[in-house]
Structure formats: structure tokens, C-alpha cells
Amino acid sequence: MSATSSVRPSAVSQALARDRLGVLSVIMFALTAAAPLMVVGALVTTAWGAIGVTGFPLGFVLMAAVLALFSFGYVAMSRQLTNAGAFYSYIAQGLGKPFGVAGSFVALLAYNMMQVGLYGVFGAALSDLLKAKFDLGVEWWVLALALWLFVAIMGLLRVEVNSRVLAVLLAAEIVVVVVFDVVFLANPNGGSITVDTFTPSSLSGPAVGAVLVTCITAFVGFEAAPVFSEEAKRAGTTVAAATFLGLAVMTVLYALTSWAASVTIGPANLVDAAKQQGPDLIFNTAAGHLNSAWIVDVAHALLLTSIAAGALSYHNTVTRYTFALGRERVLPAVFGRTRARSGAPQAASLAQSVVGLVVIVAYAVAGWDPLVRLFFWMGTTGGLGILFLITATSLAVVCYFGRDRRGENPWTWLLSPVLALLGLGYVIYQALANYANLLGVEPTSGLRWQLPLAYGVVAVAGLLWALAMRASRPHAYRVVGLGAKAAGVLAGTDHGSREAVSR
Numbered sequence: 001m002s003a004t005s006s007v008r009p010s011a012v013s014q015a016l017a018r019d020r021l022g023v024l025s026v027i028m029f030a031l032t033a034a035a036p037l038m039v040v041g042a043l044v045t046t047a048w049g050a051i052g053v054t055g056f057p058l059g060f061v062l063m064a065a066v067l068a069l070f071s072f073g074y075v076a077m078s079r080q081l082t083n084a085g086a087f088y089s090y091i092a093q094g095l096g097k098p099f100g101v102a103g104s105f106v107a108l109l110a111y112n113m114m115q116v117g118l119y120g121v122f123g124a125a126l127s128d129l130l131k132a133k134f135d136l137g138v139e140w141w142v143l144a145l146a147l148w149l150f151v152a153i154m155g156l157l158r159v160e161v162n163s164r165v166l167a168v169l170l171a172a173e174i175v176v177v178v179v180f181d182v183v184f185l186a187n188p189n190g191g192s193i194t195v196d197t198f199t200p201s202s203l204s205g206p207a208v209g210a211v212l213v214t215c216i217t218a219f220v221g222f223e224a225a226p227v228f229s230e231e232a233k234r235a236g237t238t239v240a241a242a243t244f245l246g247l248a249v250m251t252v253l254y255a256l257t258s259w260a261a262s263v264t265i266g267p268a269n270l271v272d273a274a275k276q277q278g279p280d281l282i283f284n285t286a287a288g289h290l291n292s293a294w295i296v297d298v299a300h301a302l303l304l305t306s307i308a309a310g311a312l313s314y315h316n317t318v319t320r321y322t323f324a325l326g327r328e329r330v331l332p333a334v335f336g337r338t339r340a341r342s343g344a345p346q347a348a349s350l351a352q353s354v355v356g357l358v359v360i361v362a363y364a365v366a367g368w369d370p371l372v373r374l375f376f377w378m379g380t381t382g383g384l385g386i387l388f389l390i391t392a393t394s395l396a397v398v399c400y401f402g403r404d405r406r407g408e409n410p411w412t413w414l415l416s417p418v419l420a421l422l423g424l425g426y427v428i429y430q431a432l433a434n435y436a437n438l439l440g441v442e443p444t445s446g447l448r449w450q451l452p453l454a455y456g457v458v459a460v461a462g463l464l465w466a467l468a469m470r471a472s473r474p475h476a477y478r479v480v481g482l483g484a485k486a487a488g489v490l491a492g493t494d495h496g497s498r499e500a501v502s503r
Contacts, residue, residue, distance in 0.1 A: 048274035050440030055203030073397035092481030094396025102462030110385025120374025189266035209430025210438035217383025322348035
């Protein structure tokens with residue numbers, strides 16, 4: 001019986017499914033997390049009204065340049081460390097294990113905020129659409145729960161199934177975005193095309209930090225490639241290609257579409273129009289120029305599928321971070337197991353689904369606004385957390401390769417990360433100094449410091465937890481940040497412990 005059990009396949013594993021994702025599949029997760037139609041149709045329009053600044057096209061270009069600098073070192077780290085918990089692993093190996101655990105707690109909070117925020121915009125947008133088209137009054141939270149159920153089920157399936165669903169949704173979404181761009185540029189306000197939203201004056205004043213953090217939020221997803229490195233084919237080349245190609249496609253789509261919208265609406269009219277129409281602004285504008293109403297209806301539907309795709313992509317990212325922490329015993333070991341049949345991190349996926357359900361129910365019971373308070377506040381605050389992680393990772397790259405070059409050239413491990421640090425540091429300063437502008441609340445509102453402070457609280461909790469691990473569970477502390485290698489090390493430790501006990 002013991003011989004048979006030793007070779008029987010287990011229902012769970014401590015490794016993600018390998019060699020299932022190519023470059024295009026990994027890019028799907030990156031781009032659908034970013035959700036181009038959702039970014040321009042919901043995030044930017046909400047931000048125009050809440051922040052009151054028009055310079056988002058310029059903001060996208062500037063942040064893309066900073067993120068490109070960051071990506072050289074980020075990709076170099078991915079060649080050295082294969083781990084589903086990318087930020088966590090890189091910070092742990094570069095700055096030290098306590099900081100890595102602190103970073104992992106920040107990552108979990110940030111990605112969860114961004115994921116659950118999408119339930120708010122999905123419910124609000126679909127509720128408005130059903131009311132306008134069919135005169136049906138359906139509460140937003142009922143519709144949000146429908147999306148939650150879809151994501152919960154998909155999160156338990158094979159990762160390549162998720163990728164194929166995302167690919168179909170993304171392709172249709174990009175076609176609609178391009179059609180809108182052509183229509184907008186062919187119908188400029190006042191009869192002439194303007195580039196006012198690309199000028200420095202469109203991105204100045206105390207709200208500049210709010211705009212740049214919103215842009216960071218839009219780009220979140222480009223960094224997802226290393227998260228799927230354990231499941232990627234030829235991980236070294238796949239991660240690099242997916243990261244840079246994903247960033248390039250996002251930049252073009254975001255900057256071009258937000259600029260094209262400003263051309264047809266008129267820069268001077270953007271803020272007031274966004275306040276009045278919200279996420280419907282882009283679609284109402286397109287409807288005014290198109291004779292075919294069905295195209296706008298399709299675009300509305302694709303906005304919803306775009307949000308759903310983003311929610312699914314973020315769900316996959318969160319679960320893989322949770323899996324990485326469970327595998328290394330930073331979180332309970334149950335989170336570090338996958339189902340043998342699907343290769344999906346089952347317990348981690350279920351845990352994230354529970355978080356989403358709790359948030360939807362809480363907002364519904366409290367009667368809070370799902371668009372501003374759930375989608376915009378949680379989404380942009382999640383983007384701030386990713387900004388913190390990117391900054392810490394840039395520093396970790398310099399420290400990691402400063403100890404051992406590992407064949408990397410100075411541009412990759414030193415110059416580009418340092419330049420990225422300077423740019424990211426400026427954005428963080430502007431964001432924290434003017435966080436009320438980002439949220440669209442009064443300068444005296446406690447939210448301006450309470451939401452950013454949440455990251456400080458979880459980071460300190462992570463530091464203390466790491467120190468407690470070092471004192472009480474040194475065998476687990478020893479493998480922090482090692483990724484797939486951790487399971488083997490811990491298995492050897494556990495085996496040795498059992499032998500010692502039996503002797």
C-alpha cells in the first residue's frame with residue numbers, strides 16, 4: 001500500500017502548470033488587466049470629472065517612458081528569479097526578506113483593491129444600460145454578483161482557458177477603440193484638430209500627481225508577465241517580449257484614444273461633459289457622429305466585457321501572489337497548492353473570491369456609490385500601491401545586481417533603474433501631497449491620508465511578520481522569495497524533521 005501511494009498522482013501540487021502560455025497568451029493577461037476600452041471609457045472619463053485636468057494623453061506618454069526605464073531592470077530580474085510573486089520575490093532578493101514580505105502584503109492589498117473595484121463599475125454601467133435600453137431597474141450589486149460568479153468559476157479553470165477567453169474579448173475591444181479613434185479624429189470640435197491635451201499646460205498645477213497616479217492605474221497589468229513566468233513557455237524571452245510589447249500597445253491605445261476624444265469633444269468642454277455624462281461620455285460622443293446605432297450598442301457591450309476581462313485578469317494575478325506566499329509559508333500552506341487537473345491555485349482563487357463577495361455585500365448594505373467610491377477610489381488607490389512596489393523594485397534591482405552583475409550591462413541594472421527611481425519618486429511626492437485631488441474630495445477630508453496610510457500599516461505588518469518568521473520558523477524564513485525552489489527546500493526540511501523525530 002505504501003509503495004502504491006508513493007507513486008499515485010496527488011490531487012494537489014506545489015507547482016503551477018508549466019509550459020502552457022506563449023508570448024501572446026501572457027500579453028493577453030497584461031492587456032486585459034489594463035482593459036483599454038474600460039480605461040478610456042470609464043477610468044479617464046471619471047477622472048476628467050473628478051480631477052478636472054485634461055492632460056491625460058501627455059500623462060500616459062510620460063508614465064510610459066518612466067515604466068519603460070523600469071522595465072529593463074524588471075525583465076533582467078525575471079531572468080534570474082522565476083516566481084509567481086514577482087514584486088515580492090525581487091524585493092526580497094534585492095532589499096532583504098523582511099522588505100520582501102512587506103512588499104507582498106502591499107501587493108495583495110493593491111491588486112485586491114483594483115480587482116474588487118471593477119465589480120463597482122461593472123454593476124453601475126450595466127445597471128444604467130439596462131435602464132436606458134430596456135427600462136429595467138436592476139440594482140448594481142445584483143449585476144456585480146453575476147460578474148463575481150463568472151470570475152470565481154473561471155479562476156478555478158486551466159490558465160490557458162482564461163487566456164483564450166481574454167484574447168477574444170481583447171481583440172473585439174481593440175477594434176472598437178480604433179473605430180472610435182477614426183470617428184473622433186474625423187469630426188474635430190471647431191473644425192480643426194488640436195493637440196492641446198499634449199501640451200505641458202494641460203498637465204500642470206497641484207493635480208498633476210493625481211493625473212499621473214491615474215495613468216499608473218491604467219498601466220497596471222503591464223508588469224504581469226513575470227507573475228505568469230512559471231507557466232510560460234521559454235520564460236526568459238516570453239516575459240521580456242510580453243512586458244515591452246504590452247507597454248507599447250497600452251501607450252498607443254491610451255494616449256491616442258484619450259487625445260482623439262479630446263479632439264472631438266473639445267479640450268475646454270472635457271471636464272464639464274465628463275461631470276455630466278460620466279462613463280457614457282465616450283459612447284454618447286460616438287453616437288453623435290455615427291449613423292449606425294448598433295456600433296455604439298456593441299461598444300457598450302464590449303465595455304462590460306472589457307471590465308469582466310480585467311476582473312478575471314486581476315483575479316489571476318492576485319491568486320498567483322497568494323499561491324507564491326503560501327508555497328513559501330508566508331501565508332498558510334494551503335494557499336500554496338494547486339489542483340493537479342487544472343494547475344490552478346485553488347485555495348488562493350477561492351480566497352480572493354471571498355474577498356470580492358464581502359466587498360460587494362458591504363457596499364450594497366452601506367449604500368455606497370459603486371462608481372466613485374468603489375471603482376475610482378479603490379482602483380486609483382490600488383494604482384498607488386503598485387507605484388510603491390515599482391519604486392521599491394527599481395531599488396531592489398540596483399542592490400541585487402550591485403552584489404553580482406550576473407552578466408547584465410550597466411544600462412540594465414544601474415542607469416535605467418536609477419532614472420526610473422527619480423521619475424517614480426517625483427510621482428509619489430506629487431501624489432501624496434495632492435491626494436485629495438486624486439479622490440476628488442475636499443482638501444480637509446481624512447481620506448487624503450487614510451487610504452495611502454493603509455499601505456504603511458500593511459507594510460509594517462509584513463515586516464513584523466517576517467521577523468516573527470525568522471525567530472519562530474527559520475526553515476520557512478530561509479526560503480522567502482525563492483519561488484518554485486522553495487517547495488523542494490521545505491520538503492527536505494520537513495522530511496529531515498520527521499526522520500529526526502522518528503529517531
